[in-house]
Each structure stands twice: as C-alpha cells, then as structure tokens.
Amino acid sequence: MLQSKLFLKTKRKISKEKAISARLLIRGGFIEKLASGIYNFLPLGFLVLKKIERIIREEMKKIGGQEILLATLHPKEIWEKTGRWEKMGDLYKIKENGSQFALGPTHEEVITPLVKKYISSYKDLPVFLFQIQTKFRKELRAKGGLLRTKEFLMKDLYSFHATKEDLDSYYEKVKEAYFKIFERCNIKEKTYLTFASGGTFSKFSHEFQTICESGEDTIFICQKCKQAINKEIKLQTKSCPNCGSKKFKKEKAIEVGNIFKLMTKFSKPFELTFLNKEGKREYVLMGCYGIGLGRLMATIVEVNHDKKGIIWPGEVAPFLIHLIPIGNVRKVSDKIYKNLKEKFEILYDDREKESPGEKFQDADLIGIPLRLVVSEKTLKKNSVEIKLRKEKKVKLVKIKSLKREIEKCSKRI
Amino acid sequence: MLQSKLFLKTKRKISKEKAISARLLIRGGFIEKLASGIYNFLPLGFLVLKKIERIIREEMKKIGGQEILLATLHPKEIWEKTGRWEKMGDLYKIKENGSQFALGPTHEEVITPLVKKYISSYKDLPVFLFQIQTKFRKELRAKGGLLRTKEFLMKDLYSFHATKEDLDSYYEKVKEAYFKIFERCNIKEKTYLTFASGGTFSKFSHEFQTICESGEDTIFICQKCKQAINKEIKLQTKSCPNCGSKKFKKEKAIEVGNIFKLMTKFSKPFELTFLNKEGKREYVLMGCYGIGLGRLMATIVEVNHDKKGIIWPGEVAPFLIHLIPIGNVRKVSDKIYKNLKEKFEILYDDREKESPGEKFQDADLIGIPLRLVVSEKTLKKNSVEIKLRKEKKVKLVKIKSLKREIEKCSKRI
Numbered sequence: 106m107l108q109s110k111l112f113l114k115t116k117r118k119i120s121k122e123k124a125i126s127a128r129l130l131i132r133g134g135f136i137e138k139l140a141s142g143i144y145n146f147l148p149l150g151f152l153v154l155k156k157i158e159r160i161i162r163e164e165m166k167k168i169g170g171q172e173i174l175l176a177t178l179h180p181k182e183i184w185e186k187t188g189r190w191e192k193m194g195d196l197y198k199i200k201e202n203g204s205q206f207a208l209g210p211t212h213e214e215v216i217t218p219l220v221k222k223y224i225s226s227y228k229d230l231p232v233f234l235f236q237i238q239t240k241f242r243k244e245l246r247a248k249g250g251l252l253r254t255k256e257f258l259m260k261d262l263y264s265f266h267a268t269k270e271d272l273d274s275y276y277e278k279v280k281e282a283y284f285k286i287f288e289r290c291n292i293k294e295k296t297y298l299t300f301a302s303g304g305t306f307s308k309f310s311h312e313f314q315t316i317c318e319s320g321e322d323t324i325f326i327c328q329k330c331k332q333a334i335n336k337e338i339k340l341q342t343k344s345c346p347n348c349g350s351k352k353f354k355k356e357k358a359i360e361v362g363n364i365f366k367l368m369t370k371f372s373k374p375f376e377l378t379f380l381n382k383e384g385k386r387e388y389v390l391m392g393c394y395g396i397g398l399g400r401l402m403a404t405i406v407e408v409n410h411d412k413k414g415i416i417w418p419g420e421v422a423p424f425l426i427h428l429i430p431i432g433n434v435r436k437v438s439d440k441i442y443k444n445l446k447e448k449f450e451i452l453y454d455d456r457e458k459e460s461p462g463e464k465f466q467d468a469d470l471i472g473i474p475l476r477l478v479v480s481e482k483t484l485k486k487n488s489v490e491i492k493l494r495k496e497k498k499v500k501l502v503k504i505k506s507l508k509r510e511i512e513k514c515s516k517r518i
Numbered sequence: 519m520l521q522s523k524l525f526l527k528t529k530r531k532i533s534k535e536k537a538i539s540a541r542l543l544i545r546g547g548f549i550e551k552l553a554s555g556i557y558n559f560l561p562l563g564f565l566v567l568k569k570i571e572r573i574i575r576e577e578m579k580k581i582g583g584q585e586i587l588l589a590t591l592h593p594k595e596i597w598e599k600t601g602r603w604e605k606m607g608d609l610y611k612i613k614e615n616g617s618q619f620a621l622g623p624t625h626e627e628v629i630t631p632l633v634k635k636y637i638s639s640y641k642d643l644p645v646f647l648f649q650i651q652t653k654f655r656k657e658l659r660a661k662g663g664l665l666r667t668k669e670f671l672m673k674d675l676y677s678f679h680a681t682k683e684d685l686d687s688y689y690e691k692v693k694e695a696y697f698k699i700f701e702r703c704n705i706k707e708k709t710y711l712t713f714a715s716g717g718t719f720s721k722f723s724h725e726f727q728t729i730c731e732s733g734e735d736t737i738f739i740c741q742k743c744k745q746a747i748n749k750e751i752k753l754q755t756k757s758c759p760n761c762g763s764k765k766f767k768k769e770k771a772i773e774v775g776n777i778f779k780l781m782t783k784f785s786k787p788f789e790l791t792f793l794n795k796e797g798k799r800e801y802v803l804m805g806c807y808g809i810g811l812g813r814l815m816a817t818i819v820e821v822n823h824d825k826k827g828i829i830w831p832g833e834v835a836p837f838l839i840h841l842i843p844i845g846n847v848r849k850v851s852d853k854i855y856k857n858l859k860e861k862f863e864i865l866y867d868d869r870e871k872e873s874p875g876e877k878f879q880d881a882d883l884i885g886i887p888l889r890l891v892v893s894e895k896t897l898k899k900n901s902v903e904i905k906l907r908k909e910k911k912v913k914l915v916k917i918k919s920l921k922r923e924i925e926k927c928s929k930r931i
Contacts, residue, residue, distance in 0.1 A: 110582075111584070112584050112586075112636065112645060112647060114635070114636050137632060137635075139588075139589045139591075139592070139593070139628060140589075140591070140593045140617075143589045143591050143593075144589060145586065145587070145588045145589055145628065145632060146586055146587040146588075147586055148584040148585065148586055148647075150587075151585050151586050151587050154587065169523075171524070171525050171561040172561065172564050173525075173558065173559055173560055173561055173564050174558070174559040174563075174564050174567065175552075175558045175559075176552045176553075176556045176557060176558055176669060177652060177654075177669050178552075178553070178556050178654070178668060178669055179552070180552070180553045180556075197612055197614070198612075199610055199611075199612050199621075201610070201656055201668075202658075204553075208612075208621075215552060215558065219550060219558060222527070222550075223525065223527050232525060234525060234561075239590060239652065241590075241591070243614055245615075255591060255614075256589060256590050256591055
C-alpha cells in the first residue's frame with residue numbers, strides 16, 4: 106500500500122489519555138475517539154483488528170467452535186427470565202412503541218433458548234458456538250482508550266455439555282486455546298491464569314490477567330506455581346487455590362479474557378434439558394468464555410512498545426514491511442516495492458514532503474515489524490538497509506537476496 | 519465438515535413467513551428469528567454471510583476503498599448538527615445519565631467530522647472509506663425475514679471529492695462495482711439500475727432493484743434502455759430520464775443497493791472544506807453508497823431457488839460439495855471425504871439414522887451447488903454420482919477422476 110494514499114495522519118502531540126496504549130494508538134492513527142468510551146477504527150487499526158480476529162477465529166475452530174452471529178437487540182422478556190433485566194446495572198435499555206429491548210452486553214439469554222431448539226438427547230451434546238460481535242455496556246469508568254469502552258467487539262464462546270467431566274475437560278481445552286491466542290499476540294509471558302469468583306454455581310472462574318502499567322486490576326501471583334488470584338479471592342483465602350503456597354507477588358494487570366463454568370445457571374431458567382443415557386431428564390451444563398478484541402489490541406500495545414512507539418508482533422501487525430526511500434532513489438525503490446508487494450504485506454512511504462527524520466519517527470510510532478530503507482548510500486552497495494522494529498541493529502542486504510532475508514527475519518518478529 | 523457435528527436442524531414444516539427467502543432460510547437452518555425484524559445467523563447462514571462480505575470487500579478495495587469500523591453509539595450533538603435527530607423518524611435513541619445517543623442507522627454524521635481532520639487541501643482528495651457494520655432502524659414494517667429488519671449488516675461507502683467531475687466519475691465506478699457484486703451473487707440479470715429522487719442536493723440518486731415476487735417496491739423498466747425508474751420518479755415524469763422512451767414495464771422488486779450524490783449536504787453543516795488549486799476555500803463534495811448484506815442474502819435466495827429449496831450460486835455457497843453416502847458404503851465415502859476436504863469446501867452427510875430420501879430432501883433445501891452420492895450401485899462401477907443442484911441430470915464419475923470433474927463442474931455453478 107502506498108502511504109501517500111493511506112487514510113492516516115500521525116500526531117506529534119501526545120493526547121491526554123493516561124494509558125500508554127491509548128496515546129500510541131491515537132497518535133499512530135489506529136483509532137479515533139468519538140466520545141467517552143466510544144472509538145472509531147481507522148484503516149491501520151482495522152487491519153490490526155482483522156489480524157486479531159483471525160487468530161481468535163482459528164483457535165476457536167481448532168477446539169470445535171462453530172461461528173454464528175447473534176442479534177444485538179434483545180427482547181426484555183428473555184432478560185426478565187433470568188432476573189438480569191433489573192439486576193444488571195450496566196444494561197442499555199431501549200424503547201420502541203410497546204416493546205423494550207436490551208442492547209446485548211453478553212448473550213446467554215439469547216443462546217440458551219436457541220440451543221434448546223436443537224437439543225433433546227445426550228447424543229446432541231456437546232455443542233460449541235462462538236461469535237465475534239459488538240457488545241454494549243454502560244461504562245461510567247470509560248477511560249484508557251480501548252481498555253474500557255461502552256461498545257466493544259467481543260468473542261464469546263458458549264459450550265453445552267451432558268456431564269461435568271465433559272465440561273471440565275473442555276474448559277481445560279479453552280484455557281490452552283486462550284494461552285495459544287495470547288502467545289500469538291506476544292503477551293503470553295505477562296499473562297497469568299487468575300482465580301476469580303465462580304458466583305453461585307461454581308467455586309471459581311478464571312481470568313487471564315496481563316501485567317502492565319495501565320492495569321486497573323490488582324492480582325496476586327503465586328510465587329510457587331505462577332498462577333494468580335484476584336482481589337476478591339485474596340480477601341477469602343491466604344493460600345494459592347492451585348498449589349497451597351502462601352507467597353504472592355502483587356501486580357497491576359488488565360483482564361484480557363475470562364472463562365466461566367456456568368453449570369445450570371442459565372439452563373434452569375430456560376429449561377434447557379436433555380435425556381441422559383438412562384432416559385432421565387437432566388439440565389444441560391454450560392460454560393462461557395470471553396475475549397474483548399479491542400482490549401486485547403490495547404494490551405498488545407501495553408506490552409509491546411518502547412519510547413518511540415508501538416512494536417507490533419508479526420501476527421497482528423498491519424503490514425509486515427515498512428519500505429522507506431530516502432533521497433533521490435524513487436525509481437529503484439518503486440521497483441523494490443513492486444517486487445515485494447506480490448509476496449509480502451508492505452507499506453511504502455512514498456510521501457515526498459516528509460524529511461527522513463519525520464519518516465523514521467512515523468515508522469517507529471506505527472511499529473511495523475520490518476523496516477527497509479533505500480538510500481543513495483545503500484544503493485552504492487546494491488543494498489537495502491533492514492532493521493527489525495524491536496531490535497537496534499541495522500543490516501545491509503543485497504537487493505537480490507532481499508526476499509530471502511525478509512523471510513528469515515519474519516521468523517523472529 | 520461432518521454434518522452430524524454441524525449445528526443444524528432443517529425444518530419440514532413451512533414457517534409462517536410470507537417471503538419465500540424467509541421460509542427457505544429458516545427451514546434450511548441458516549437463520550433463526552429472535553423477534554420481529556431481529557434474526558440470529560446460525561453456522562450455515564454465517565458461512566454465506568462471510569462469502570457475501572468477501573465479495574463486497576474485494577470489489578470495494580478494487581475501487582480504492584479503505585476499510586474502517588465506525589462506532590454504533592452516536593452522540594446526540596452530531597445528529598442535531600444536521601437536524602436529523604428530530605427529522606429521522608426511525609432513529610433508535612438511548613439515554614445514559616445526562617447524555618443521549620442514537621444507534622447509528624447510517625454514518626454521515628460520524629464520518630464527515632472524522633474526515634474533516636484529514637483534509638486541508640485538494641491534494642488530500644479524493645478519499646474513499648467503507649465499513650461493514652451493523653445498523654439499527656426502527657422498522658414498523660419488519661417482515662419478510664432478512665428483507666426488512668431492525669438491525670442489519672450494511673456495507674456503507676463514503677467518497678469525498680474536490681470537483682464535481684471527480685465525484686461523477688467515481689459514482690460511475692461504484693455503479694460498475696455494484697453490478698460486479700450482483701453478478702458474482704448471480705442476481706445481476708434481474709437487477710435494474712433505477713432512477714430515484716436525489717433529494718434537495720441532486721436531481722437523481724440510483725437504486726439497484728432486483729425483480730422478484732417478494733418485492734415490496736414497484737419499478738418501471740424502460741423497454742428501450744433497460745434502466746428503470748421508481749414510483750416517485752414515475753409520478754414526476756412520463757419518459758425515461760436516461761433515453762427518453764415512454765415505454766415502461768411495471769415490476770415488483772427489492773432494493774439491494776443504493777448510491778447517492780450527497781454533494782454538500784453534510785460537508786456544509788460540518789464545515790468540511792478544502793483549499794482548491796487557486797487557494798480558495800470550497801466545500802468537499804460527497805457521495806454515499808450502501809448495500810445491505812442480509813437483504814442481499816435474502817435476494818439471492820429469492821432469485822436462486824426452486825420448489826425443493828435454495829440453489830446457492832458458487833461464490834456464496836456455504837460449501838461447494840455435499841457428499842452423501844447411501845447404504846453400507848461408509849468406509850469408502852470416509853476415504854473420499856478425507857481426500858476431497860484438503861482441496862474443497864465439503865459438507866459430509868455422515869448422519870446414520872436419516873433415510874436416503876431425507877438426506878436428499880435436506881440437500882435440496884440447503885442448496886449446496888454440487889451433490890456427490892456414493893452408493894453400492896455407484897461403487898460397483900468404481901464411481902460416484904455427481905449432480906449440480908441447479909440441473910436435473912446426474913452423471914457417474916470414476917473416483918480417480920473425481921477431482922478433475924469437480925473442478926470442471928465448479929466453473930458452471
């Protein structure tokens with residue numbers, strides 16, 4: 106893509122946002138604030154969002170998830186069935202003539218009666234359904250850019266089981282899938298499986314908490330087993346629910362995902378039952394599993410940045426390569442661009458008025474993993490300068506071996 | 519995909535819906551009604567939706583569109599600027615403490631001030647931005663399944679120009695892109711470019727109207743040039759605005775797209791201006807271009823079906839192949855499935871309780887383009903029976919030449 110054509114304007118001035126991810130995403134032209142807790146995704150931000158979406162979709166499919174798309178407008182009646190029409194304080198409610206709707210903040214009230222139509226026997230179970238869809242919650246504490254917003258893209262997976270063993274085993278599979286997602290987003294090392302309250306139906310649920318400066322949550326990491334507990338659990342217990350150790354380290358963190366054994370919490374009010382092997386009627390056991398895509402994007406930035414800007418991990422980067430010509434080398438760099446774009450995702454900084462300094466500053470801010478610089482100096486050696494955003498050293502590479510070098514480098518990003 | 523694992527249950531009973539597309543999509547397990555004008559997309563429907571999305575995305579990118587994702591919650595203030603907070607009767611409004619929001623039914627109020635931040639000179643123009651996003655409109659006439667709903671996925675493209683010539687020329691490009699989309703969805707032959715009112719800022723806008731039974735609109739097709747006019751224009755004129763002919767044919771149709779020269783309608787209230795080549799300040803000229811994805815899906819079904827069910831055009835089909843074993847042939851058909859699934863999108867009807875009749879009925883209803891039947895009879899000849907959903911004739915094909923034959927057939931669907 107030609108940078109001169111890209112709908113992008115980086116900002117020098119640091120925005121007022123407190124969280125570093127908000128500042129960098131706004132300054133880098135990835136997102137734009139429409140109102141408190143409400144953001145537009147610009148072309149660069151949209152590209153990252155799609156990459157994150159792809160990772161999540163792939164990992165959900167690997168554990169048997171089938172993708173659907175549920176409605177946003179939920180009739181009041183289904184939310185009254187679970188008592189959450191009144192109980193859930195952050196529900197957006199909307200009127201239309203005689204009817205009332207909730208703007209879906211989560212979808213148990215929609216998916217449970219839906220699945221009921223499909224389940225009669227244990228043979229119909231298990232079922233794994235997920236969607237990637239915009240959710241809405243009244244958010245008084247909206248701040249921190251994409252970390253806490255009123256509308257947000259969320260992946261929500263729901264599982265339905267005949268036995269506790271089956272739910273337990275799937276729950277472990279989801280745990281693994283989540284860590285795989287966080288690994289591909291390069292935040293795994295700082296992300297801790299964290300015990301949280303399980304509500305009335307389970308002893309514990311789990312959060313995935315990523316340590317970072319802008320974190321609003323506090324977690325306590327067990328120094329023995331490296332699992333963590335959240336504030337609420339810390340108040341109830343002095344020892345790690347996983348290994349019993351009493352040594353914890355306190356950290357600020359962001360919740361990037363959560364998984365929850367709902368058990369019969371929703372199957373009861375909606376009478377979601379099945380006939381077991383003995384022909385007896387039982388309630389279906391449910392689990393739910395969420396990841397917010399915008400919050401994940403922000404967390405990736407929280408973990409992957411330096412003073413100059415973002416350092417996108419390869420799998421979520423908007424482009425793989427940022428090609429920057431310096432000086433009177435337009436003809437050769439046009440050729441290099443044409444040659445590379447057939448094989449790689451590449452952003453070509455073909456802008457003519459910007460100084461080399463401005464171009465480098467923008468490149469560091471935007472954070473594309475591989476930077477190629479073409480200048481009169483490099484061309485004298487029939488070469489291009491290659492630099493990984495995350496490393497300091499630059500390397501001259503002969504133009505004829507450029508593709509091979511890029512492929513080699515792209516394994517390290 | 520194994521059909522026994524697919525979250526799918528076809529319905530024999532014809533639903534009450536009047537529109538044939540609604541009946542077939544519900545019976546075929548593509549969508550499910552949550553409330554009047556509100557639908558959930560099930561796995562099969564979601565697959566079709568993604569195929570449609572891909573076609574639209576590709577064609578928008580070909581004409582320079584850059585993809586973004588705008589917010590759903592719109593502050594009241596921006597809608598007051600254009601007077602549409604009061605004027606637009608079908609706006610969903612929502613309160614949160616002191617603030618009020620509209621649920622975006624269209625995005626001129628968001629994108630115009632956004633683009634304003636990026637435009638200062640004629641050199642920054644043109645700009646083409648699009649998104650594929652859920653829109654909301656109060657819809658009293660909700661009926662016909664996906665043809666008219668309260669929430670709906672829409673592709674909306676906005677263009678920004680320095681001159682009328684540039685807007686005009688881009689408008690023609692969008693026309694072509696739209697017909698390309700409708701061609702790939704196999705509704706082009708029944709889709710007519712239709713003159714509609716242009717509002718206060720343009721003489722005409724254009725709708726794309728597809729002739730079908732369930733159409734709620736009436737169009738008048740010029741018998742000379744094959745362009746059409748809608749009811750409103752028909753009241754104003756007796757001759758075709760394109761060729762002057764007075765011979766029209768009246769038809770029922772569905773609006774599957776519309777394109778509109780907004781001119782300065784939105785750039786004026788938002789003061790979206792630029793400096794022209796002479797250094798003088800001018801208003802930016804705008805165009806907007808919409809396609810509803812759900813409505814398009816329904817229209818494809820309206821045009822592509824027979825008594826037995828849907829006949830998906832190849833590019834939007836949820837799968838390319840429906841593999842159906844009949845009788846005691848499971849081992850061989852498992853092998854064929856394994857072999858084909860590496861190369862093709864294939865649904866394998868591995869269900870054991872269903873009779874051949876039920877399997878064929880389901881296959882016809884779901885409408886996957888290529889049906890392969892494996893039976894003891896076909897295996898005696900080392901063959902598989904192949905049939906196009908849209909044709910009547912069946913053909914025996916040797917197993918060893920199956921892939922080649924599938925590739926040949928897939929060009930005709």
